[in-house]
Every structure is written in structure tokens, then in C-alpha cells.
Amino acid sequence: MKVGIVGGSLGGLAAANVFHRLGAAVTVYERSPSTMEKRGACLGFVDVDTWERIRGAPLTWPDGTPVTRTPPPDGRQSFDNQGSFYYGDMWQFLYEGLPAGCVKFGQTVHTLGDADHPSIDGESYDLVAVADGGWSELRGKYFESEAQPEYSGYQIFWGRVDAAECGPGVMHSFDGRTELIGPYAAVTLPVPHFDGRRSYMAAFFVPTPEGEVSTPARGDNRQLAQVAGTGNAPEWFVPFVRRLFGARAEEARKRSPGTHSAADEIVRFVEAAASKGKITASPVFEFGLSKTVHGRVLVMGDSAHMASPMTAAGAHTAMEDALGLWHAFSSASDVDAALRTYNKGAVRRTKNLLHTSRAVSRDLVPKQGGKQAVRSPSTLLSSHHTSLTGTSPQALALA
Numbered sequence: 001m002k003v004g005i006v007g008g009s010l011g012g013l014a015a016a017n018v019f020h021r022l023g024a025a026v027t028v029y030e031r032s033p034s035t036m037e038k039r040g041a042c043l044g045f046v047d048v049d050t051w052e053r054i055r056g057a058p059l060t061w062p063d064g065t066p067v068t069r070t071p072p073p074d075g076r077q078s079f080d081n082q083g084s085f086y087y088g089d090m091w092q093f094l095y096e097g098l099p100a101g102c103v104k105f106g107q108t109v110h111t112l113g114d115a116d117h118p119s120i121d122g123e124s125y126d127l128v129a130v131a132d133g134g135w136s137e138l139r140g141k142y143f144e145s146e147a148q149p150e151y152s153g154y155q156i157f158w159g160r161v162d163a164a165e166c167g168p169g170v171m172h173s174f175d176g177r178t179e180l181i182g183p184y185a186a187v188t189l190p191v192p193h194f195d196g197r198r199s200y201m202a203a204f205f206v207p208t209p210e211g212e213v214s215t216p217a218r219g220d221n222r223q224l225a226q227v228a229g230t231g232n233a234p235e236w237f238v239p240f241v242r243r244l245f246g247a248r249a250e251e252a253r254k255r256s257p258g259t260h261s262a263a264d265e266i267v268r269f270v271e272a273a274a275s276k277g278k279i280t281a282s283p284v285f286e287f288g289l290s291k292t293v294h295g296r297v298l299v300m301g302d303s304a305h306m307a308s309p310m311t312a313a314g315a316h317t318a319m320e321d322a323l324g325l326w327h328a329f330s331s332a333s334d335v336d337a338a339l340r341t342y343n344k345g346a347v348r349r350t351k352n353l354l355h356t357s358r359a360v361s362r363d364l365v366p367k368q369g370g371k372q373a374v375r376s377p378s379t380l381l382s383s384h385h386t387s388l389t390g391t392s393p394q395a396l397a398l399a
Helices: 010-021 048-055 087-095 137-142 237-255 262-276 314-331 335-362 393-397
Strands: 002-006 025-030 042-047 082-086 103-105 127-130 150-162 177-181 184-192 198-207 278-288 297-299
Touching (some): 010 048, 010 127, 010 314, 082 087, 150 335, 177 237, 184 262, 198 262, 262 278
Parallel strands (some): 002 127
Antiparallel strands (some): 177 184
């Protein structure tokens, strides 16, 4: 069986590993001109067992010890079989499971020809898996009647900085937690790197009018887009975080003098990220396909479903798509039967993820009026309130 895969990020490489292990001849077409082991952001939830089943090999630290039995380089481990990992490390884990030359870089695919007999650059394939991101150009051509991504009503400001730049001491609040103030949320994560480096990452969820956000480009890879560009946050962003979380830290000190709270560390982090790291805005879009197979073309990962990172299930669902391919193609009698089996499971996963994402998003936009009531977050700074004490942050957001 000859399989073509469009997209060489995590979903595409996971599918490539599955088909390669099933004995197929696999070619991956990736538009990035180079490998991605040193790029990307943090995967806040990695089910180690799932990734190992896809690759057919254990996930290990550089010294060869399994990640589930020994702590990461920073001396801590979130869970027995899961945790936060650096995108580039996980990309490399999947890439190393493929034959040399399997992935062709610098290749942008605009058409697959006839969906029943797909081809790429004159090369015919028994099937093609499309995994080229939530803004897939190919999805629009072969699933044109399907819904397109819908803006959720909020964007995420991704902050990243090396641990050493945050000052002395361990930022205990960055072991993975969520701080909520009204519709605003800050999710903090430690990022252990396989090369021994350590960094911190925080995602700030901020309701923002749709007119103030930019629609991603075709083929957007969210894990790479989160670290793309200059990383310069708007002028209002750092004062915005200082006001929100600084006020909470001050209230904590009033209740218990000398207290050093999670809010203090969030403020310290964002100041370090703004001056020595990066802060990049990323609007959140959601959607899910009602079918994932057309002829001999299938879609998976972000190409089939996009969800809020607050679900911690976007990349994980892409890995479940890959396992769905394994189960479908290892048991079906022919390609078309396998695709029918895959579609049933993929649609179920897509619907469940979209349902979860929309439930999460309802908690991150104003309760009254929803997305239509969202105002510019910069209005918080111009509010006449000088403290959050006794004042609803939602009311401040709508001021």
C-alpha cells in the first residue's frame, strides 16, 4: 500500500509511523523547509503510553531511561504516565521512527487530484491522509460543504522564558495549574527539554473582540505559530496582567502578611517573558467535521478538529486519530473498509472534542451576551476602578 501524508507536524508523523509499521510505503510532504526538533511550544498533556504505542518504541530521556520511571531534567514529574513536554522533543521522537528520506521538506501541496485516485506531484497513492493544520487548504477543496473554524471569542497570549531568566528560586506555581479571575485565566506549565534545559510557559486567556484578532494563515501549525514572529505583546498587555494578578497578590498579602502567592509569580513571569522571552498572541478557533473521509482522502488532527488548548486534548486527539488508523487498517479486509471504520471513530472523537471545547469556551467569555458582549481587554486599564476588591472582573472587562 502506498500512502501519502500532507503535513509533517505531530499528527502527520504519527500517521506516518502507523502506516510504516503496518508495512505501507509512506511519503510525508511538509511545507516547512527544515526539521522541527528545535521549534514549537509546550504540550501540556502527553499520554506517554499512547505515544509509545504509535511509535512502537519507549519514550526515553537522553540517557536511555524511560520517562515514566525517572524524573525529567528539572527533578520533577507531574504524573506517572503523562506530563508536559516540549513540542520539538516529541516531534523528534516520531520523526526517528520513520525511514530516512520519508519526510520531504519544503513541499506545499495544493491539490490531490481525483479523491478516488489521489496523487501528489504526479505520484499516485492508494490513499492520502491530510494533516496540514486547522487552516487546511485541502480540506476546503475536498470537504467544501463542511464547517470552517469559528472564532471562540477569546485569544491566548503565550508567554515563554528560560527558567534562569525568572530570577532566583523555583517557581512552584509553575508545576501546572490554572488561576482564574472572572473570564480571565492563566495556565502555567513547566517545560522540561530533553537536552537538559528548563523553561516556563504560561497561557493567558483573554476575551477579545473578533475585530481585534488576526485569522491564521492557511496550513497554520498552532504549536509553531505560538513561538513565531517577534513575540512582542501589545503595550497594554503587561500592565493588564499586573493589574489583574497584582491586585490578587495584594489581597493575599492583606489576608496573610508576607505571603508569596501564585499571582506574584505570574506577574514576575510575564515581566521576564516580556523583556527576555516571548509573548505571542494566538486567537482560538473551534470546529469539527461531520465526516473525515472522502473517497481515498482522510483528514485528521487539526485538519479535522480544532479545540481550545484549555481542553488539553488537541494534540492528544490527533494521537488518538493515529491509533484509530492503526486499529482500522490492521483489522479491515481492504482500504475502503478500513476508511469506513476510521471515519466512524474519528467523527465520534471530533464531536466529543468540539463539545468539550465549546463548554470550556463558555466559561472564558462574558456570561451575559457571550461573544457579542466581548470588549477590548485594554478597557480594563482605562476603568476608574483602582482595585479588584469587591469588583467583578467581568464588569471590569465590560467597562
